[in-house]
Amino acid sequence: xxxxxxxxxxxxxxxxxxxxxxxxxxxxxxxxxxxxxxxxxxxxxxxxxxxxxxxxxxxxxxxxxxxxxxxxxxxxxxxxxxxxxxxxxxxxxxxxxxxxxx
Numbered sequence: 679x680x681x682x683x684x685x686x687x688x689x690x691x692x693x694x695x696x697x698x699x700x701x702x703x704x705x706x707x708x709x710x711x712x713x714x715x716x717x718x719x720x721x722x723x724x725x726x727x728x729x730x731x732x733x734x735x736x737x738x739x740x741x742x743x744x745x746x747x748x749x750x751x752x753x754x755x756x757x758x759x760x761x762x763x764x765x766x767x768x769x770x771x772x773x774x775x776x777x778x779x780x
Contacts, residue, residue, distance in 0.1 A: 703749035
């Protein structure tokens with residue numbers, strides 16, 4: 679992931695991400711690559727979903743899941759420049775409307 683990592687770091691620095699955010703995003707990308715043993719540009723929606731689902735089975739923290747989600751979303755949309763069709767992989771539901779009782 680050498681060239682892709684360099685490109686990802688450059689994009690994050692251009693967007694003025696903090697050093698800590700860059701570290702966290704790279705950490706989660708490294709875990710994603712190790713999980714499959716393949717370059718992330720060869721992986722698609724199914725692999726992303728399975729990886730994120732593994733956080734649920736391993737009883738990982740919600741914040742870790744959100745960080746992994748954000749790093750993968752940044753990688754696929756900003757670094758690889760995936761189009762609108764691929765962006766739907768990363769749709770997150772907003773807060774649910776709650777019924778207010780009088």
